[in-house]
Amino acid sequence: MRVAVCADVGSTYTKAAVVDLDDGALVAVGSAPTTVGTDVLRGLDAAVAVACAGLGVGEVPWYVCSSAGGGLRLAVVGYEPLVTAQAGRRVGLSAGANVVHVAAGRLGAAQLAGLRAARPDVVLLVGGTDGGDAETLTHNATRLARARWRVPVVLAGNVDVRDELGAVLVGAGVPVTVADNVLPRIGVLAPASARAAIREVFLRHVIGGKGLSRGPRFGRLVRAATPDAVLTGVEVLADGVGGDLVVVDVGGATTDVYSVLTPDERASGPGREVAGSLWRARTVEGDLGMRWSAPGVVRAAAEERLLADGEGDALAVAAGARADDPGFLPVGDAQRAVDARLAALAATVAVRRHARGAATGERSGRDLRDVRLLVGSGGVLRHCPPVVSSGVLGAVLGDHAGGWAVPRDARSVVDVDYVLAAGGLLAAEHPVAAGALVRRHLAGD
Numbered sequence: 001m002r003v004a005v006c007a008d009v010g011s012t013y014t015k016a017a018v019v020d021l022d023d024g025a026l027v028a029v030g031s032a033p034t035t036v037g038t039d040v041l042r043g044l045d046a047a048v049a050v051a052c053a054g055l056g057v058g059e060v061p062w063y064v065c066s067s068a069g070g071g072l073r074l075a076v077v078g079y080e081p082l083v084t085a086q087a088g089r090r091v092g093l094s095a096g097a098n099v100v101h102v103a104a105g106r107l108g109a110a111q112l113a114g115l116r117a118a119r120p121d122v123v124l125l126v127g128g129t130d131g132g133d134a135e136t137l138t139h140n141a142t143r144l145a146r147a148r149w150r151v152p153v154v155l156a157g158n159v160d161v162r163d164e165l166g167a168v169l170v171g172a173g174v175p176v177t178v179a180d181n182v183l184p185r186i187g188v189l190a191p192a193s194a195r196a197a198i199r200e201v202f203l204r205h206v207i208g209g210k211g212l213s214r215g216p217r218f219g220r221l222v223r224a225a226t227p228d229a230v231l232t233g234v235e236v237l238a239d240g241v242g243g244d245l246v247v248v249d250v251g252g253a254t255t256d257v258y259s260v261l262t263p264d265e266r267a268s269g270p271g272r273e274v275a276g277s278l279w280r281a282r283t284v285e286g287d288l289g290m291r292w293s294a295p296g297v298v299r300a301a302a303e304e305r306l307l308a309d310g311e312g313d314a315l316a317v318a319a320g321a322r323a324d325d326p327g328f329l330p331v332g333d334a335q336r337a338v339d340a341r342l343a344a345l346a347a348t349v350a351v352r353r354h355a356r357g358a359a360t361g362e363r364s365g366r367d368l369r370d371v372r373l374l375v376g377s378g379g380v381l382r383h384c385p386p387v388v389s390s391g392v393l394g395a396v397l398g399d400h401a402g403g404w405a406v407p408r409d410a411r412s413v414v415d416v417d418y419v420l421a422a423g424g425l426l427a428a429e430h431p432v433a434a435g436a437l438v439r440r441h442l443a444g445d
Contacts, residue, residue, distance in 0.1 A: 003027055003057050004430070005048050006422035008226050009040055009066040012252060012326075013379070016047040017422045018055065024436025026417055028055060040068050040212045044221075063425035067226035069210040072202050075101035075120035079127035079136045084157070087183040088126040091156075091191040093282045095198040096228025097122070098254075106136055107143045121206045122198060123151055128158035130184045141165040145172035152201045156182045156194040177201055199228060223425060227256060230377075231282050232424030233438055234258045236431075238280075240439040243372040246354075246407075247420065248347045248396065250378035252291035252326060255346045257354040258282045259366055281366070283354045288346040290339065290380050291326040294319035301345040304352065304402070315341065340388050343380045344395040351396050355404035371407035375442055377415040389414045413442050 007016040014034045018027040030050025035043035044064070052060075074097035078085030085104040092099045101118035103111050115123070125144070127137035137157040144153065145168050155166055156179040169176040177200060180193035208219045223229075234247050238260035247258040260280045287296030298316045301307050307315070318338045322328050330336045357365030374393055381389045393412035400406060419441045426434040 001027075001057075003055075003060050004426065005051065005060055005062045006425045007044060007048060007062065007064045008229070008418065008421045009044055009064065009068045009222075010034055010226065011036070011068055011070070014040070014043045014047040015418050015421075016044075016051040017418065018051050018057065018060075019422055019426065019433060019437055021426075021430050021433045024433040024440065026419065026422075026437065026441065028052065029417055034068055036068055036212065039214055040066075041215075041218055044218070062221055063223055063422075064221040065224045065226045065229035065421055065425055066207065066212075066222050069212050070098070071227070072097045072198070072206055072225045073100045073119065073121045074098065074124060074198065075103070075115055075118050075122070076124045076126065077103045077107065077115070077140055079133060079157075080104055083186075084126045084128065084183050087189055088124045088156070088194075090189065090281065091182045091194050092124055092198065093284065094191050094231060094280065095195040096202075096225035096231065096282075097198060098284055098286070106139045112143065112147060120151055122201050123149075123153045124182075124194065124198065125153050125155050126157045126182050126194075128181075129186060130159045130181050132158060134158050134161045137161060138165060141169055145169050145174060148172070149174050151175075152177070152205045154179055154194060154197045154201060156180065156197065159184070175201075175205060195228075199224060202228075226421060227282060227284075229421045229424035230256075231258055231280065232427050233420035233422070233434070234260055234375075234424075235280055236423050236427050236434050237373075237375075237420065237438040237442055240435050241373055241443050244368065244370045245373040245375065246351065246368060246371050247375040247377060247415075248351055248393075250343050250346050250350075250376070250380055250392075251289055252379075253286070253289040253293050255285045255288040255350040255378075256282060257285075257350050259354065259368065259371070261366065261368075262370065281354075283350070285346075285350045285353060288350050290342055290346070290378070291322050291328065294322040294342055297342050297346045297349070300349045304349055306345055306348060318342075336384070336388075339380055340384060340392060343378075344392045347376070347392055347396050348399050348402070352399065352402040352404060355402075365404060367405065369405045369408050371410045373443065374407065374410050374412040375415055375420070376412065377418070377420065381414045382416050382418070386414075413444075415442060417441055 002021040015031045017029045028051045032046035074092040076088035081104040152175040166178045177197045179197040249256040298319045376393045423434040423438040
């Protein structure tokens with residue numbers, strides 16, 4: 001039996017899975033607390049040891065993704081707020097980044113100060129279509145060079161000046177990676193090259209720079225940011241399902257929504273998005289989470305008129321207690337019911353925002369009516385009884401008052417064994433096993 005270890009080093013827990021590379025079967029799983037306070041390798045090795053216990057597999061390849069230490073913080077600097085800056089933001093989200101800052105236009109002193117204050121791990125510098133405006137991109141690249149900028153930059157703007165500006169940044173000591181233009185033509189969004197460049201910078205500069213481990217081994221093991229690996233797994237699943245799907249991942253600090261839609265030729269006609277359409281997209285809701293961001297769930301739910309009469313005050317108190325103690329574990333039916341309610345609200349609000357377009361920056365939103373499969377992820381869904389997780393996802397599918405068109409005929413499933421990340425990690429080198437793994441556990445193959 002040929003197997004591989006797939007592991008996700010999360011902010012709280014590290015999950016490991018042993019996968020059969022011949023048929024994509026899930027052989028074993030294990031988890032351990034993430035040891036950010038000491039060395040993340042301790043938690044990683046412990047999780048892998050649990051997963052491999054008694055298997056006698058010997059030396060096997062490891063595929064690791066990580067969101068420990070806050071994951072990948074990305075800033076986008078573009079030309080116009082609704083065109084290249086928005087295109088860059090979408091590309092950054094698709095690369096698994098937490099977009100912490102977006103600036104548009106020429107960088108002045110105040111804008112540069114704001115960029116520094118955001119503390120990005122990477123800056124995505126974009127601007128101008130190919131053959132279009134080059135002045136803003138030139139100004140911003142030159143400004144970063146003169147500012148002795150030392151945070152890695154991915155340069156993915158107007159091809160006419162890209163190489164010249166790359167040389168300017170290199171000459172000033174700025175770590176720079178050159179990629180293809182994210183918006184080569186109006187309405188055409190080309191994320192692949194910039195996404196690959198962001199991934200490369202994350203692996204080369206960010207992982208080693210977060211102080212998560214004292215030696216080089218962790219940096220050598222990690223192959224992707226966790227959201228990047230999950231989105232790849234979602235893409236693999238979509239290819240297997242052959243239709244539109246949505247994944248909602250309810251975490252302690254954020255709720256992420258991934259959707260894969262079938263490209264619509266109408267998007268290239270009149271009224272198309274000038275920043276392009278990203279048919280495989282991800283959004284991050286930083287105010288919606290089960291622990292650190294629990295109070296944000298209650299506030300957002302109130303704004304969306306999702307709370308029952310008299311529910312808000314008690315739920316706010318419970319959410320505050322969870323934010324004060326992120327390690328909180330529910331005891332008893334009452335506390336578990338609160339967690340389920342927070343999860344349902346977080347998932348509903350996050351999908352509302354994703355579908356309506358506010359989170360993705362799309363004026364017309366994302367049409368989820370043809371979604372065939374809704375996948376739930378996150379510890380709160382994996383560890384609760386099926387009837388509870390079905391209720392959480394049912395709240396999303398039954399959200400007829402949310403200002404978006406709900407899926408007409410979708411079924412729901414929970415990624416109980418956390419195979420989306422594993423499938424994404426295996427996709428490049430073992431695509432058959434990756435596809436079989438996600439289809440077996442999430443599509444019912």
